[in-house]
Amino acid sequence: MIVLMKVNPSPEHVQMMVDRIEKMGLKAHVIHGTERVVIAAVGDKRDGNKEALESYDEVDKVMPILAPYKIASVEIKPEPTVIKVRDLIIGGGNVGVIAGPCSVESEEQIMESARRVKVAGAKGLRGGAFKPRTSPYSFQGMKEEGLKLLAAARDETGLAVVTEVMTPHHVELVTAYADVLQIGARNMQNYHLLQAVGEVRKPVMLKRGASATMDEFLLAAEYILDQGNQEVILCERGVRTFETHTRFTLPLASVPYLKQRTHLPIVIDPSHGTGVASLVPPMCTAAVAAGADGLIIEVHPDPPNAASDGAQSLTPDAFDAVMEQCRKVANALDLTM
Amino acid sequence: MIVLMKVNPSPEHVQMMVDRIEKMGLKAHVIHGTERVVIAAVGDKRDGNKEALESYDEVDKVMPILAPYKIASVEIKPEPTVIKVRDLIIGGGNVGVIAGPCSVESEEQIMESARRVKVAGAKGLRGGAFKPRTSPYSFQGMKEEGLKLLAAARDETGLAVVTEVMTPHHVELVTAYADVLQIGARNMQNYHLLQAVGEVRKPVMLKRGASATMDEFLLAAEYILDQGNQEVILCERGVRTFETHTRFTLPLASVPYLKQRTHLPIVIDPSHGTGVASLVPPMCTAAVAAGADGLIIEVHPDPPNAASDGAQSLTPDAFDAVMEQCRKVANALDLTM
């Protein structure tokens, strides 16, 4: 950490800060600038004392040096993590595509969805059985019945099932049916849930919270990794900004940024990232071109009659076209899709 | 809802939309503007079909009319809800003050905190026993031991205990010790947790998520109310914006806005709202002047040695001064504090 003292500290104050830093088990280096005094506090502490140091009256601010996450970082594991489950491969030059409806609504709907996305080239099937909904009056999902339908769709198509788990109490149940457990954006900092899926031995797709910083996102992944589950897929699904013409703002620069910091693969969700079906296709090709390790896309056989997220769901025909365009881009950039 | 058709719809398309709207059980009124066609869809549906209508190709956008929440709204209950628990009164012209450390750390620390904030005039004692922390490597709270210390502090001082519950599984335990259950900002959309505290018969303080809209905030309250718990306190604790000189941006206009929409009382948290102890006092007086029904303030006997949130915690002496200033403002505006 770098401790910036307030203007014109007395030598006594500087010495007091040095003593406090050393009491924390850190080494203190005092640097006298032309106008300010800074103290570098050296040691392996992951900046856990930032808050404490910042609360001294004599301190202006404290700047952390080390990234707060460890297991997720490229410094610990330089080679990229590749997730393989059934035919779905995410990372390592493979663009894995997961597609399907927002919610599982009926046998017919999920089967039709699964068949169509499979033919188009998807390797994973999405579909919510437990649905976190902003309003208590909205459709809340088919629950276990929905999980059974997802499993049936997998049995027929071979697609890997990706579905959300909302609360620690359901982890065992969802794990029994799913191939990949999804943690939704609203639950990115639901730490008991993160710890619960950290104990499972199936991959977890962690969605970025709508206003999470990159450090917060990677620390949420760290909660899972720290429990021993090394198969974490990061998912960028857009952040909340002042923009209202899209549901969220989708920052594709997250892809190269994360690749510089973490070995975990990164998937893009252009459906939530835009919230508008007509904007999804160009964001799919753009995500592939940005180097994303996968895509998760909402596809519904009949969007206007979807129980949720109709406005951002592609029809199966539109999805066919998206896959064709994405494959062109992937091929051009020597990626497998 | 108001359905805006795309430019120059054919009469057949307009008729199709009318048929769809009526099939939803709504009445359709077509209005031909000079350049655009809109269809007003009338009926008691809380705009649940917005998404569905928006997914038709012929539709440009759908604008909701009704607020999506009901039980929380002033239309259902015009008289303000006042929360009374022990000597803490929030709402109805009373400014209830809750103060104490971020985390319970030791018997001495919580007792000292409780005594000092009590003398200064607080009626509630805050203190986290279960702590949601961004990093898995940070102090996670004293858990049940912390709850016991809070109860002991209440026994001595009579202060009402306000403490966080993080997961449905802990609701029973925390309810056994707390007077007010707190739902943290990270869990504002943890729906299983909201439903669990909705079944309790103790007041719940619901903190606004860092990027929650007002509708989302009130819908989260609605999840609690809908389970039968009518004692919900809303807490504005700042939103995430581009500003970095404060930890969050504290929008005090939330107070009058919410008072126009909901009967629930609204409390301000200037400690998280700024993240900087020296900015807390003026935000406390400002919150009282804005009409807040209460304040929740972090106070620690020794901020630099706090296990969490030291940089935003007031010393007991600073809290004394804050209370004095706030009381002046409250008196001037005929509020009880």
Next chain:
Amino acid sequence: MIVLMKVNPSPEHVQMMVDRIEKMGLKAHVIHGTERVVIAAVGDKRDGNKEALESYDEVDKVMPILAPYKIASVEIKPEPTVIKVRDLIIGGGNVGVIAGPCSVESEEQIMESARRVKVAGAKGLRGGAFKPRTSPYSFQGMKEEGLKLLAAARDETGLAVVTEVMTPHHVELVTAYADVLQIGARNMQNYHLLQAVGEVRKPVMLKRGASATMDEFLLAAEYILDQGNQEVILCERGVRTFETHTRFTLPLASVPYLKQRTHLPIVIDPSHGTGVASLVPPMCTAAVAAGADGLIIEVHPDPPNAASDGAQSLTPDAFDAVMEQCRKVANALDLTM
């Protein structure tokens, strides 16, 4: 416009609003919903009376229907506007690339930059002679001397010169040297400047303000178009959000959104959009894949010694690689580059 009345208006209040709306020259249609009353105000007014109607006590809110811009809209001119200046073609399936240093610093620097970006395939040369700098103590540009150097670089290479004009008083001077006048993000709502460049008969590249909505962006273009200059290029350069790991957040969904609303071409600036040189290349390929009509990229022969924006400037070698990757994507998607 749709005027939403407050809850339970009296018949007299509804009639008063009808009268007011009709006095504005609009037709009023009253719709009685189950809980609310709305009045549709029909007429060709571009919602100029929104504010006035919203200020009546009886009104809850007013929702505009018509887009506030006209000349910029696809409704007025459905065919895309293509900008051609020297060999630079922006739009109509052509991806025009403009590259060069942030600032013109010396003859050697701008000549070297021009030669290298030309060889790599750029058709436009960027370079600031008048520099808007956040600090008054930063390098403010070479001014007219810089314009002369840009013109000399054009004479040698044939590249079209794109350079910023900061104040109405300089429009004549800059127009004498530039092929395309750039309006910077900070000046997007400098209306006197917009009107001044609207009177010129050279293309204008208008950068989106860091917190401008799409309507505000298109209305700024409308100021230029309204003066008779039909050659406006829109440039998305990132918006200000809570994210700090990039300088701005680059929303590539702006490309397809704008293409649905306006005939004006849209160029992406990944240099300002990320602020980090290592993130620029993937954002270039992503922008091409998203359908951008052009790119504007900062390239400097010696970034660490750049007078401005060194951290986000590519070296000429890195730019060569970017162009190669972008061309692959463009070819795959049948675009000309």
Next chain:
Amino acid sequence: MIVLMKVNPSPEHVQMMVDRIEKMGLKAHVIHGTERVVIAAVGDKRDGNKEALESYDEVDKVMPILAPYKIASVEIKPEPTVIKVRDLIIGGGNVGVIAGPCSVESEEQIMESARRVKVAGAKGLRGGAFKPRTSPYSFQGMKEEGLKLLAAARDETGLAVVTEVMTPHHVELVTAYADVLQIGARNMQNYHLLQAVGEVRKPVMLKRGASATMDEFLLAAEYILDQGNQEVILCERGVRTFETHTRFTLPLASVPYLKQRTHLPIVIDPSHGTGVASLVPPMCTAAVAAGADGLIIEVHPDPPNAASDGAQSLTPDAFDAVMEQCRKVANALDLTM
């Protein structure tokens, strides 16, 4: 500056960076941490080389130490700047109130406004003669005719006239009529305009840009101060965030934050800060309680017929009530109003 090297730099790279830093005229202190190497670059350079250093491949990031502004800072001038013009006093324990319509519309309208706000206790009269409007089709102000009407209102009431200047070319004209020149939020980084008003010897009220950081805001003030005009009033008028229930989000914590950093007085604009007349009164009292040195409030004799900003304008009667409440708060806190 603190230069953070990338992980595991070679001793040669560290030495190269030291050489570069020393070539810039700074002293380099190398600190070897347990995992990272940082180099403190010491010298009086206001961090102008941050960008350059950040562009080296070996550098992870560069953290500035010194605030980038000088003349505006409390370090240069610890005593608060108080602005006095006619009876309007802003700062030094005085809460100066400026009120009036958004735009000057007619003699009757501005005279009526001036008389009413004067009686209520305002000491300044606001009113736009040159209006920056988002749309080219909106009312653009009465221009010089409006300035004359403002001057006439001053002659009758003695109120100090505060009015906007939009372009350098108008500075002389507006200065001839105004007592305080206002720079609007859209022009906060219009540097030619800032320099032009910096040459005037009348106070300037500088509004914060809707997405300006505090450093950018103070650097904009620095442009004015640097030209020799020491009378700058800062005005917080709300920032653009994801919130849509208010026009902007008004961060009152700006008041104490700025008071810690600058000697310049700070005024709050709750009219633009909320955009909703019914939210203005509590934000006025809150601003006074937060320690603001002044308020600027939109008041119109007939808001529904205002040419601009009707929805956020108070009636004269509402303004009377606001002033009464504010005075109560000011008295309670020993402020003069």
